[in-house]
Amino acid sequence: MFLRHLDLTTALRPSLHPDETLLFVQDAVGLYEGKYKIPEYQNGHAYLTSHRVCYVDNEEPRKNSVAVELKEVDRAELYAGFLKSSAKVTLYPKESKRSSYAASPRSSLQPSPTPGPDRQSSPLGLSSPTQNLANATWVCPICSFSNPVPSNFDVQTASARTVLPPCLTCGIKPPLVHVVKAALATMSNRTTSSVDNRTNGNDVPSGAVSTGVGSSVSTSSGRQCRRCTFINHPSLVSCEMCGAALTTAPDPRIERVGHGQRNESPGPSRELGDDNSPVESIKLSFRAGGEKIFHERLKGSLIQRKWLLQSDPMVPSASSVTPISDSRNAPQPGSSGTSTPDRAKLVGIAGLELRGQELRRNNEIVIGNAFEDLEALMTSAKEIIALAESFASQANISGNSEANAILTQSTSALGLVTTKDMLGSGSESLYLSELSRNLAEFLTDDTKGVLRKEGGIMSLVDLWAVFNRARGGVELISPSDFEKAAQLWDHLKLPVRLRRFRSGLLVVQGRDRTDNKTIAALLLWLRDLHDEPPEEEVPWDWRMYGRGVTVQEAAERFGWSVGVAAEELDMAEERGAVCREQALDGLRYWENWLVGIPGVDTFQTWI
Amino acid sequence: MSTTAASPHPTSIPPPPPPPSTNTAFPFPPHYHYPPFFSLQPTASTRLSQLHSWSTLIQSYCRHHRLFALSLVDALDSDLFWNRKLGKRLALRDAREVIAWMAGTEGGERAEWVDGTGKKGRGEEGRCWVYWRRPEEWAGLIEAWVDATAQRGTVLTLYELAEGDATRSQEFHGMDMELLQKSLQVLVKKGKAQIFGSDDQQGIKFF
CATH class of the missing domain: 1.10.10.10 (Winged helix-like DNA-binding domain superfamily/Winged helix DNA-binding domain)
Structure with missing residues (x-):
């Protein structure tokens, strides 16, 4: 039960769920169950996604491919390897039966996981907004140093006359909007997380649920600073390097959804547990290195619990809308007060125009906020994608060119890409083969229909341009890598092929197209x-x-x-x-x- | 429409022609009305087929009009290479290639450059023999006629052979003198005839 069958794409990579993202790929991986090797599962690719750990066999990919759902993984351990024994990552399944039946004795037996939620709930749940502001920081736009927001800074009363301290490093005064935004972001994050922690503390026996986060964060790695990634001593409450508070959960919103979800989960998992033959552990043996990064990212995704997001995709937008409207109003006080009654009065064309204006202004703000820094972009990704799609569809109405159609697809392609840092051991060939599979998927994806639109055949240069555009301008692929990857199609038996015309022109077409x-x-x-x-x-x-x-x-x-x-x-x-x-x-x-x-x-x- | 174009292989001896009739129009083969026919094809197999077709066309055209040699530059202005209705004409370079191919073994040596090579720069811009009958075949025809008319041992002048009343019904009647010489040389080499006399008044004796 722990190992599940895996669906593969046309390019023999794991087919990802809608919100799933690929984090890491490593070749030359074997599987162990407990101490023993699993025959026929000894040479393949290991894919780490935000939801699963997948094994895809090199020889018989359709037959011997399995996945482990991360939500069923309790913890992961790294074994560094010794002499001829290769490095391994061990995945321990959650013992759903025992943990649900015997939640209380286990929690008393294992005191180590419990500090996690306790630590989170006790100081924060009681903290007042002013205390939160003490922890808030604004990042200097000049030198990117994280400055603390002054403790007497009040968002409501802040105006152009408020005296702001200059940046501690470079001495440049920050724009007011900047600081207000930073303060608001911190406040909204704190309040949501503290509310969640309180409800969590009421509803759920703490020991039963906290295993994933608590153990991996505190036991093996100390306490990693969320901001500067410095690993602090476990007893510290603020980061030694940058001074940020260490008590926050990785992403408070994810945490919140996570807790809500977990309340319901014991039902089905118990049924599963009934016919569950006890699998003690699954080991991935890394024969060509890459185990360290794999383990690190696995830990990361175990903490992030992206799979919980799936059930409630609306959370980010709900919580991030408030700061947006606030930040707009704060720098120009009075404007919000006038606009609402105006809209109520105006009818007809003037009203429509005003509405259009409002919409545009809102869009502007959303975009402005999102691109301010990377963090903001991550959190408001969904909004931005929705906005981009609506823009693209508008552009389509007027332009209606194929490139535009492909651009609209680009947002959905963001999650599908293999990048160099996803791959272990820096091996060029693995990168190329993954890229090659990636390309094949991109081409054969029916929803995009890249090949179909081009009449079933397109030149490699065109494909290169479209593909890089679809990557959204990040992690662009060099032409030489691209050509090498395309040449691997034949070798990897993928459903597209590269053809060289007499003149030397390289084109891409489906394998069935002779x-x-x-x-x-x-x-x-x-x-x-x-x-x-x-x-x-x-x-x-x-x-x-x-x-x-x-x-x-x-x-x-x-x-x-x-x-x-x-x-x-x-x-x-x-x-x-x-x-x-x-x-x-x-x-x-x-x-x-x-x-x-x-x-x-x-x-x-x-x- | 055309019996002449139907035989694609140039080495086979074309059937006896209809009596010389320069006034009737030459029936062009269907290819002649097909525009790509006038562009020499780059693809080997297509090109080969096209050259065969051209070779056949040139031979049958020449036989129809009783032409024994072509001057390419002049011929390019004739119906043979210029389909005025289509507005298409074979380029001089392509025509040269066709003749060169016909002259080679692949084309069955159905043509021969008068000046030897047909290359540019030798002053002569491509005058060539078109062998709708090769000299050996002409020799065979003449020998057969001599046999049939029991003239072995007698002496005939070359003019008599080509223009005499006795040969009026024969295919070699009206033959180009130079080509006749060439053909008779074949017989001489085989030891079946002997040429004597000088310039204009040459005679031949068949053994």
């Missing part, structure tokens, strides 16, 4: 021209010969780019299916009547 099919399509078209009279009078017998077509016509007809069309026609010519007419107005391609006598159906031979 030259013969292309020729058959071309000839079918040329044959149709026998039946439709040419636009102007022609001196030859068009009923017999049809007419010649130019490269442009072929490109238009099949949705190819001109370069591709020229190459395809050249290919068909080389195969003897068509022949050329060099005329004053350019090159035209004809059905080949030079070979074979007119009347004999050349078309038949190509089907």
Whole structure:
């Protein structure tokens, strides 16, 4: 039960859930159950996602691929390896049966996890907003030093006259908006998390639930500072390096959803537990390194618990809307007070215009906030994506070009990409093979239909541009890596292939799309021209010969780019299916009547 | 439409022609009305087929009009290479290639450059023999006629052979003198005839 069957994409990578993101990939990994190797699961790729640990076998990917849901993982341990024994990461399943039945004795037996929630709830739940502000910091826009927000700073009364202390490092005074925003962000975070902790403390016996966070954070790694990642001594309450408070949960909102979800979970998990043969542990053996990063990121995702977000995607927007409206109002007091009654009075076109204006202003603020810093972008990702999509659809109405259509897809492609830092041991070949699979997925994805829109074939350069654009401008791929990855398609038996035309042009097309099919399509078209009279009078017998077509016509007809069309026609010519007419107005391609006598159906031979 | 274009292989001896009739129009093969026919194809197999077709067309055209040699530059302005209705013409370079191919073994040596190579720069811009009958074949025809008319041992002048009344029904009637010489040389080499006399007044004796 612990090991689940895994669905693979066309490119033989794990197919990810909607909100799942890929965190890490490592090749040359074997699986152990307990102390023993699992036969046939000894050489494969390990994929760490935000939700699962997946093993995909190299030899029999469809048959021997399994996944472990992170929500069923209690903890992970790293074994560094010794002499010939390779490094391993051990995953211990949550013992759902015992923990739910015997929650109280276990919690008393294992005191180590309990400090987690206690630590969180006791100081914060009682803390007042002013105390929160003592912990708030604003990041200097000049030198990016984290300054504390002055303790007497009050968001409500702050105005342009409020005296702000300059940055401690560079001495430049911050803009007021900046500090207000920082203060508000801290406040809203604290209040939500403290509320949650209180409810959590009431509803749930603390020992039963806290295992994941508590143990991994406190036992193995000390206490890592959320801001500067410095690992502090466990007894410290604020970071030695940057002074940030250490008591916060990784993301308070995630925590909140997490607690809500967990209240319901014991039901189904108990049923599962009934037929659960006790698996003590699953080990991943890293024969080519990468275990450290894998373990680190695994710990990270065990803490973050992204899978809990799935059930309640609306939380980020609900909590981040308030600071947005606040921050808008704060710097320009009075504007909010006037706008609402105005809107109520105005009707007709003026009202509509005003509404449009409001909408635009709101959009501006959302965007402005989100791009202020990376943290903000992360938290308001959903809003921004929604906004980007609406913009893109508007752009589509006017422009309606294919590139725009692909741009709209780019947001959904963000989560799908393999980047270099996701891969272990810095091995170039692993990066390339993952990139190659990535590309194949991108191409064959039906919802995007990248290949279909290009008539089933597109030049590698076009693909490179589209793919990099879809990556949203981050982690761009170098052309040489891209070409190398594309050349791996054949080797990896992926459903797309790279083709080199005679001229050296590289194109990408589906594996099922053969030259013969292309020729058959071309000839079918040329044959149709026998039946439709040419636009102007022609001196030859068009009923017999049809007419010649130019490269442009072929490109238009099949949705190819001109370069591709020229190459395809050249290919068909080389195969003897068509022949050329060099005329004053350019090159035209004809059905080949030079070979074979007119009347004999050349078309038949190509089907 | 055309019996002449139907035989694609140039090495086979074309069937006996209809009586010389320069006034009737030459029936062009269907390829002639097919625009790509006038662009030499880059693809080997298509090109080969196209060259065959051109070779056949040139031979049958020449036989129809009883042409024994072509001057390419002039011929390019004729119907042979210029389909005025289509507005298409074979380029000089392509025509040269066609003739060169015909002259080679692949084309069955159905043509021969008069000046030897047909290359540019030798002053002569591509005059060539078109062998719708090769010299050996002409020799065979003449020998057969001599046999049939029991003229072995007699002496005939070359003019008599080409223009005489006795040969009026024969295919080699009206033959180009130079080509006749070439053909008879074949017989001489085989030891079946002997040429004597000088310049204009040459005679031949068949053994």
